[in-house]
Amino acid sequence: MVDVDEVLGLFMEGFGRFLEGRGLEFRVDRFALFQNIYRPGESDHLPIEDGRGHFDDFFRYGCGDMEPAPGAVDALRGLSRRASIVIFTNAPGPARLARARWLGRHRMDYPLVLNTGPKGPLAAVMAAQVRGPAVFIDDLISNLDSVADHAPQVTRFQMVADTRLQRLAPTAPDRHARIDDWAELRAAIEATIG
Template sequence: MGLDTRRPLLLVDVDEVLGLFMQGFGRFLEDRGLEFRVDRFALFQNIYRPGEDQHLPVDQGKIHFDDFFRLGCGDMEPAPGGAEALRALSEHANVVILTNAPGPARMARARWLGRHRMDYPLVLNTGPKGPQAAGMVRQVRGPAVFIDDLMSNLDSVAQSAPQVHRFQMVADPRLQPLAPTAPNRHRRIDDWDELRQAIEAAIL
């Protein structure tokens, strides 16, 4: 994908890092007459019919989730400051977008990134991100950084490529207090300006 092997590598997630996924998904569900309640850090267990206390069956939630990626993920708002931070960091580092998204979402996702001035190489992954991240990190000689909102991905990278600087970022203020976190293992910074400075201090 044309990495400059002499430069540091920055691997950045999309949903809840560069884009306000839960907000966009919530609006998409409202258009379908459903409610997305942000009362825990979950996806399929947060979808309700209005007025009901039991969430939709998880397999139905999964259908709406896949539909959102196919039809609606272009409507998501960008996380404040993310594009500006990447632009500054890209002057010194390779920026690669590493997103877990179903295959049919590739075009919509690439268009969304382009529209919000984040037109960097895009890698779609499924499952824990450690193995994919480790493969890319091996291609550069400089230091590497991994940014994600999910502990499962951060732990996976810690295992597969322990030398990588890891940062947890949770962009949606409603999710920040709910997101599982382990600052002793992965630094947690929810503000893009502050995160950019910490990354610069770590790799430049």
């Protein structure tokens, strides 16, 4: 089970370009999405609700304009020879078709599951349907913690693809391994699934 934004795709870069097209600045100063959106030259970020509006618009109109994370396509292709890959994302419902097209365009057209809220309950259901070991990859500690709570048998990896975010992202190394390079992550997954 693998997340999309900041795992398979460089969401922050794509969202930043989308905002620039609207005359805004996207500064990656903190691990808080809506608090990184500014009007040019201003020191206070946009109101949170305005940021949410741009976020929703990005998923409606711009989420197809995102580059794959370096190494992700090749890693999944290699892993798919030994394991079933499921894309597991919290992208809003209106983005389902655009997200599926983006995945297909970048040769990552594996089964796509849209989720809402914490990922642990659904991850537990999906893990119960396989005989071998299951792996979950996400950038957000809240999703990794949810899977740990609901499906502790699932091996969890934190991956943060955007190099600007890597130093800002909260981690919990006592609960989840953190690997931000797809070649290293692929090797760790292969070791896990045997």
